[in-house]
Structure formats: structure tokens, C-alpha cells
Amino acid sequence: MIVVALLFGFSLAGRAFSQISGYGQCGGIGWSGGTTCVSGWVCTYSNPYFSQCLRPSTTATPSTTSTSTKTSTTVITTSKSTPLSTTATSSAPIATASPWGQCGGQGYNGPTVCSPGWICTVNNAYFSNCYEAVPTGLAANYTFIRADNDESYIQAADPSTVSPLLLTTNPYTAAQCQITAAGQLIQNATGTTLYADVSPPASSNATELFVSWSTLPSTNGLFSISNGTIAWSSPTFSTPTSAWIVCNGGPAYINYNYTYTADCYAENLFPFGGSS
Template identity: 30%
Template sequence: MISLAAISLTALALARNALAQGSAYSQCGGIGWAGATTSVPVTSTPLSYISWSTSSTGITSNPLTSTSATPTSSSGPTSTVPWAAGTATLLPNQLWIRADEDPEFHFYLQSKTLSMSIFYPIYVPRRPDPPTVDSPGDAVISNPATASQNNIVSGQLIQYLPSGGELYLGVYPNATGTTRLKLFWATAPQKNVTWAFQGDGVEGNVPGYTTAATGNFLACTDTSTTAPNIYLDLGAFDYLTPAGCASETLNYYNGATTVT
């Protein structure tokens, strides 16, 4: 026969177990819970997998993985340059050239196409990546961090490459709607355009298209790039500007690093 003492001990053990479970799951007890309110501490799970709980049974909010709206930047036209200043240092006898009018204020002259660094799979022994440098092709204005270093020498607007090579700013010989000439970088000096500084402004003279040097440019977007292409404007500044374009001036800047 089970003694009264044994029954009492069993009842006491059950009460202690219920109390322990109540302490562990107290916050999930629902409306009217009057017991303890201490949540179960999490100590054995790796930090990156912890589910930070309001209760031990389910509703979670993980501060390590929750998301919030993050501002994004665009390399297209904007009245406020979204980039940070560049870190490259201007070399002797070289200049930055940049737009000084909204909406491309302080967008810097450079090549549309940048050479790509080579990335190796993780299992391949690491080798040094080649530097990212400007390449021949369309001229654009874009991020200060990738700005080219330039100067005008003997009528040639030259881009100096980190490798020691040079690119030359030219104009395509056909006018776009007779109002603008698209600019590009070439590996050889250009004969159909003469560049000069007027004060700190860049001017171009293209025989057959301009009767005098002009410092009017157009920054135009197209479907192939988010950085505006640069054109020599054959018309008056900010007059009959084509759709998708903005009138710009290009000016040199000789600070040690690019600024926005």
C-alpha cells in the first residue's frame, strides 16, 4: 500500500516541475498570467543563429538579420553627387576635369569602359589583380573615385594612365542631329579637334563644325550606360537642349584628390 508520505512527496515533485515550466514559459502564458516572467536564457546556440525571442515558444525577431531601408546611389544625373570623394592623389602636371553645372555638378571626366580586374576561384592560389584603368571608348562624366588625370598639351586633351600610357580626347566626325559631337578616347593623337583652356574651362574647336572654340558641352544619358556621355555642344549654352541631355561646362581642378 502506498503510504501518505509517498503521495505527499510525489505531489511536491509535480508542483516543483510545474513551477519550473511556468518560469521557463511564463511570458507565453497568455492574458491573466500571474506567475514569474523570466524568459529562458539562450546560451548554447552560436551567435549568428540565435533566435531572439519574446517567448520560448515561437515569435521571434532577429536583430542580426532584420532589414531596413538603405539609401542607394545612382551614377546617373542628379543634383547631389551621391559618391564619396576619391582617394587617388593627383600627379605633378596633371589635372582633374569635371562638370560644374547641375545636374551633374562635380561629375568627373573619364572613360566609359574600365578594364576589369581578374577574379580567381577560392581554390586557386591568389595572384595580384591587375589595376583598374581607363580604356579607349566613349568619354563620360561619372564617379570621382574613378576620375581620370588629364592635361591639355599642344592642342591635345590627354588622359594619363597608371600604366604610363596615354589616351587622347577626340570627337566623332558626324554630328548628332547637327547639334552635338560625341567625345571619345583614342590611343593616338586626334587631328580633327583642338583643345585649349580658357581660364579653367575646357574649350574645343572642330573645323567644319565650329567657327570658334566653344566651351559648351552636353551630358546625355543613353541605354548603354548610367554615366552621362559627353558631347561638344554646337549650339548656345542651355538653348534648345536635346531631350535626355543637360548643358554643362568642363573645368579643371588641381586639388590633391577629387571632391564632391
């Protein structure tokens, strides 16, 4: 077993944490970073190992476009002059969750139907949200990235903006990715290029590195394909690693110390060019 030596250590005692940006991690077992979100965002529990900054959930309301109902009576004269009437009725519009918005999860009481062309997709027991229907085929020079153990796929909590890098078994939301010549792992699912960004260790004894999607190129290490798998390397660490871990079906981490708790499992990731 290869142990990648930590070449830097630091104490978090007395450290002043800045506020966490939208979709960033703000809590969980082993988390020692900041716990306060920027204005307009709330630190929201997902599972014992992960909480993140989300917008406060709101109960969706139907469209403000009013629909009037008129009752019209048509009199039909028969041989006995008996009036018969027909009544026109209409039903109230159904509230729908907005694109990328929450549509399910334990404790959620908002709309569970997405807008046309969007699918309510389970991310974990506490959170489902609306994703676009699966695209037809892969874009040129892009590939899916799949895990070797359970056929789960790299994707984003919200493909339209900064959010954690997830590894889930839902193929309908699989990200289309590529590794650029500059060593950047990118996805471009909605026309907005997002870059996989590897965070520094949360503490001196941390064993994993949190990975999220950013609108800016990563400045921490390089991605590559090594022996058919997705690997990450950095001058800070002595050996490249292709080991990843996932805890309770949540965000994926780079496992640079080859250790993990009983609630987590190891994965290797590889390009998958076929249909998801």
C-alpha cells in the same frame, strides 16, 4: 546665344557603314551611324540615347585551383575513456569580377565583388564595373576636370583602352588629365596615354559631337583652356566652344549648336587641382 554654323553637311542615305570598334557607339536615339560591332563584340543597350560595343558578358567561374577538405579526428582520452572528435572544414572560394569587368547593373547576374584593390563602381543603372581604388594624389602636371553644375568628373568607361568619355559624379574614378602644348586632351590613369577624340557630326542636322578616348592623338580640332573652362576648336567651325552636354548620365558630347533635348543638360568643364 551663339550658333556655330555647320560648314559641312551630308546625307547618310545609302551610306555603307563600317563595323564599330570595341567600346564605340552603335545605337541610341538620334544615332545614325553604324550598328554592327566588330567580331567578338556585341552592341549593348545602356540607355535610350546610347548603346555601345561591349564584349559579351560571361559568368565568372571560381579559380581552377582545387581545394581539398580532409576530415581529421583527434581522440582525447578522459578518465572515462570517452572519445571526443574535432572536424576541420573549409569554405569554397568566392567568384570575383575581373579588373575593369562588369560587376552590377539591371539584368546582370554575375559576380558583384571585385578583386582585392578594385571597387565595384556604378556608371549608370545598367552597368557597374570594377575600377582601381582611388589613387593617392595627382601626378605631376595632371589635373582633374570637373563640371560646374553637379561636381561630376571626366573619366573613361574603361581607362585601360579605347572607350567613351564619360561625365559622372563618382570621384573615385576621376581621370587625371592634362592639355598638352599640341592641344591634345590626354589622360594617363594606368600608364597608357589616351587622347580625347572628337567625332564628326553623325548627320547634317546633328547638334552634338561624340567624344571618346583613343590610343592615337586626335586629328579633329584642338583643346584649350579659355576663360578658365575646357574649350574645343576646329577650322571646320567658326567659333570655339566650351559647351558640353550629358544625356541621362551617359557619355559627354561637345554641344556646338547650343541646343539639346529635355533628357540632356548643359555643362561647362574646368580644371580642378584639389583632391577629388
